[in-house]
Amino acid sequence: MAFGKGCHLHLIDGSAFIFRAYHALPPLTRKSDGLPIGAVAGFCNMLxxxxxxxxxxxxxxxxxxxxxxxGKTFRNDIYDKYKANRPPAPEDLRPQFPLTRDATRAFNIACIEIENFEADDIIATLARQAREAGGRCTIISSDKDLMQLVGGGVEMLDVIKNKRIDREGVEEKFGVGPERVVDVQALAGDSVDNIPGAPGIGIKTAALLINEYGDLESLLSRAEEIKQPKRRQSLVKNEELIRLSRQLVELDQNMELDFSLDTLELREPIAEDLMAFLAEMEFRTLTKRIADQMGVEAPLIADAPVAVEVGTPKAIPFDADAYEWVKDRTALEKWIAQIYGRGWVAVDTETTGLDEMLVDLVGISLCVEPGQACYIPLIHRAEAGEDLFASDALAEGQMPINEALEVLKPMLEDPSILKIGQNMKYDAKIFKRYGVSVAPIDDTMLMSYAQNAGLHNHGMDALSQRYLNHDPISIKSLLGTGKSAITFDKVPVADAVRYAAEDADITLRLWQFLKPQLHQKHVTTVYETLERPLVPVLAEMEMHGIKVDRDTLSRMSNAFAQKMAGLEAELYELAGHKFNVQSPAQVGAILFDEMGLEGGKKTKTGQWSTPADVLEDLATEHGFPGRVLDYRQLQKLKSTYTDALQEHIHPYTGRVHTSYIQSGASTGRLASSDPNLQNIPVRTEEGRRIREAFVAEEGKTLISLDYSQIELRILAHIAEIDALKQAFREGQDIHALTASEMFGVPIEGMDPMVRRQAKAINFGVIYGISGFGLARNLRIPRKEAQEFIDRYFERFPGIRAYMDKTVEFAKEHGFVQTLFGRKIHTPEINAKGPHAGFARRAAINAPIQGTAADVIRRAMIRMPAAIADLPVKMLLQVHDELIFEVDDSAVEEAITRARDVMEGAAMPAVKLDVPLTVDAGRGANWAEAH
Incomplete structure (x- = not known):
């Protein structure tokens, strides 16, 4: 249907749906693997x-x-502080963003996002197009920024309140009509989006002024006429900021879109696609409801196995009103006496945000027995009341922070008192910044992780619901959501007491429940030797951080932009005409319509889909898709690293402080976030160059120590491959040996391409690579790749035997194990369908990757003692590599000691049949050292 008169366009604000769903619903995780899916469930229901x-x-x-x-938009180019003070998305929400896109496509609805533009600009452009075509447009959102679009056939709908917002609704909100909304917003500014506006002028005053003077320009030109001195001075002094603010709030209604309104025609969902997605998310109720509505059979969603729990938490009811508000030293000292009487205490901190290196300590909660908890508020602000510009005076009933810490410090540092926390590394870093070294510790998150890796996530809310049958007070109920959210220091103290003390209470109950099960589930050694002692090591590394050179990143960003331009020209030549390289639809049209390549699939909107796996397959046959992949790789490097890393440089230390997540991967591998330093590419020259920006301080050197082929060595040991074990013992080139064995060619004078193929197979087999995957990696035909893999298994039959044996063990026991006893649960190992292959590959790989992860954990735990008397700091861990910063005078000794620790890390717990070897490098930056 061509869009025109009689047509009605609905534009759904996807981000509003996501955040509404996330904040309105309790947390929910997928039973099979613990993936957070609460926002996705709410989003699907709303859709x-x-x-x-x-x-x-x-x-x-x-x-x-x-x-x-x-990422950034064009508004950041206009004003670099735009949205600068917005907190990052919650950790459990981030993985749900791409799933909501998948959900939209599963419902057969057009899913649109465009780089460098906000959703509001796309909505504005489409609304204008609909209006000009003679149709109607309803914007499904309550976002005030979209109200400037209302009128002429365009209205808004707040689906939560079931309220339509027309011209009168806009006037009720802003005091002006839609055509003057941007003038009012330019004056009032927006603290959430960091739009400056005119200080001291709010929405009501701005509307009053605009109604009196007609529009913003007239107001600014006659500002000297205003009688009120403060208003006059604010307008005159901030004229440029006000005009800048108008640029920021005005939506772009004239974007160049590579699709038309006609492509947004309403389509019925395809039952097979929608059922597959809902079943994958394990939405049992919604799947059944929609299946009944569509008249199809709902797919069977198997229940994930749940480990049998031993013991029951103390059944003392939670009573938030019973928690104590500690107001003075006398009250706190009574709690200290109780703690010494028990020998343990659950501790939790409340802060003004999530960045441990920047936030302020707001309060501390303690718990000594289930139901007996308190909160010590420290810097809660007095309520502002009606005056939005009230001072930052402290609320009554709080101890001075220095006095509270003076009382707490001896106990928190006392080796005879066990401090129990949930994600204790966060709290330990907060205390460390205030001069308190918390030890010894226990961590309920890590206890759960040691017992239940692969079964569910290990956040406090999830554990409380699962093991205590209790829904904790929601932090969102205190802080609010979205643009109106506040920081914890603005929460009234009485409310904070209920929330914060409950956290400590829950933590203690979880500890009493989980601690005995470490022994009963035979994972005490994992927790005590691999998890608990790693916490202070990681905390110290994170606080050291690593220096990043902003100028180097800027130069790289420019170089990547130039190289992208060169690839763009090359692609134009291959295509025979210009096109938008960043448009998957246009790339698909060239590949499948113009070039006639096979293997393409269309999206629900009828456009060609060009994900990486499709392009990787096509790259084995044609040069164009390979160049597109190269372009996208550069684009990702530029946006994710050379541009984004600059935002993570700490304003005071000048260093980047990543946060390591111990419980992030079921195999024991560490993850990192804010920023993620584990995913910096190493296979391409451009990816390796990113490391040039990580530099040593003057007079110091970076040293890198990297395990050589550790996972292949572990595979040779576990699978008992004699030829590989002998090769490793003799220090042979393992990839050349594999090539020689497979292809019957001599090692001397071997063709580098033949060795590269063997290397790809060696590493690919560890991850259960298929013929398809190897073909993509080597850009060779699939048949040839599969022949390589078949030949590999013929030459090394022990590897196939190991794989089969491991899968059988997983099916029988529901988990696999590393050589050090770490259990990785495999809940989907007996599943049918597409998940079966993935679960099988994961089970095969987990003992190998997990053992390698355990080895480097053991090395990290031993490292501080080994280098304690040297001027050296351990800064980063990236999979099999450790990076240190050391005074120039101590480089050789530091390398020697660190290598000794790493090469002997498996002993005495495990004696490998192959030696572990460590490659060492040094340099002024990470690239030189690696």
Whole structure:
């Protein structure tokens, strides 16, 4: 249907749906693997309701869900502080963003996001196009920034309140009509988006001024006429900021879009696709409801096995009103006496945010017995009341922070008192910044991780619901959500007591429940030797951070931009004409329509899909898709690293302080975030160059120590491959040996391409690589790749035997183990369908990758003692590599000691049949050292 008169376009604000779903619903995780899916579930329900409720005369003929693209937009180029003070998305929400896009496509609805533009700009452009085409447009959102678009056939709908927002609704909100909304916003500013506006002028005053003077420009030109001195001075002094603010709030209604309104025509969901997605998410109720509505059979969703729990937490009811508000030294000292009487205490901190290196300590909670908990508020602010510009005076009933820490410090540092926390590394870093070294510790998150890796996540809310049958007070209920969210120091103290003390209470109960099970589940050694002692090591590394040179990143960013331009020209030549390289639809049209390549699939909107796996397959046959992949890789490097890393440089230390996540991967591998330093590419020259920006301080050197082929060595040991074990003992080139064995060619004078193929197979086998995957890696035909893999297994039959044996063990026991006793649960190992292959590959790889992860953990735990008397700091861990910063005078000794620790890390717990070897490098930057 061509869009025109009689058509009705619905534009759904996807981000608003996501955040509404996340904040309105309790946390939910997928039973099979612990993936957070609460926001996805809410999003799907809202989307389904939107589809089902819109019947009859007012039904849409065209519909799209519009999302914000991650990263900077053109507004950041106008004003670099735009949205600078917005907190990062919650950790459990981040993995759900791409799933909501998948959900939209599963419902067969157009899913739109465009780099460098916000969803609001796309909505503005489409609304204008609909208006000009003679149709209607309803924007499904309550976002005030979109109210400037209302009028002329465009209205808004707040689905939560079931309230339509027309011209009168806008006037009720802003005091002006839609055409003057941007003028009011430019004056009032927006603290959430960091839009400056005119200080001291709010929405009401701004509307009053605009109504009196007609528009913003007239107001600014006649500002000297204003009688009120403060208003006059604010307008005159901040004229440039006000005009800048108008640029920031005005939406771009004239974007160049590579699709038309016609492509947004309403389509019925394809039952097979929608059922597959809902089943994959394990939404049992929603799947059944929609299946019944569509008249199809709901797919069977198997229940994930749940480990049998031993013991029961103390059944003392939670009573938030019973927690104590500690107001003075006398009260706190009574708690200290109780703690010494028990010998343990659960501790939790409340802070002004999530960045441990920047936030302020707001309060501390303690718990000594289930139900007996307190909160010590420290810097809660007095309520501002009606005066938004009230001072930052402290609320009454709080101890001075120095006095509270003076009382607590001896106990927190006392080796006879066990301090129990949930994710204790965070709290330990907060205390360390205030001069308190917390030890010894226990961590309930890590206890759960040691017992249940692969079964569920290990956040406090999830553990409380699962093991205590208790839903904790939601932090969102105190801080609010979205643009109106506050920091914890603004929470009234009485409310903070209930929330914060409950956290400590829950932590203690979880400890009493989980601690005995470490022994009963035979994972005490894992917790005591691999998890608990790693906490202070990681905390110290994170606080050291690593210096990053901003100028180097800027130069790289420019170089990547130039190289992208060169690839763009090359692609134009291969295609025979210009096109938008960043448009998957246009790339697909060239590949499948113009070049006639096979293997393409279309999206629900009828456009060609060009994900990486499709391009990797095609790259084995044609040069064009390979160049597109190269372009996208550079684009990712630029946006994710050379641009984004600069934002993570600490304002005071000048260093980047990543946060390591011990419980992030079921195999024991560490993850890192804010920023993620584990995913810096190493296979391409451009990816390796990113490391040039990580530099040593003057007079110091970076040294890198990297395990050589550790996972292949572990495979040779576990699978008892004599030829590989002998080769490692003799220090042979393992990839050349594999090539010689497989292809019957001599090692001397071997063709580098033959060795490269053997190397790809060696590493690919560890991850259960298929013929398809190897073909993509080597860009060779699939048949040839599969022949390589078949020949590999013929030459090394022990590897196939290991794989089969491991899968059988996983099917029988529901888990696999590392050589050090770490259990990695495999809940989907007996599943049918597409998940079966993935679960099988994961089970095969987990003992190998997990053992390697355990080895480097053991090395990290031993390292501080080994280098204690040297001027050296351990800074980073990236999979099999450790990076140190050392005074120039001590480089050789530091390398010798660190290598000795790493090469002997498996002993005495495990004696490997092959030696572990460590390659060492040094340099002024990480690239030189690696």
């Amino acid at each position: 389904y309701k939107q589809v089902e409720d819109n019947k009859g005369d007012d039904a849409p003929t065209h519909v799209a869900v519009i999302f914000d693209h991650s």
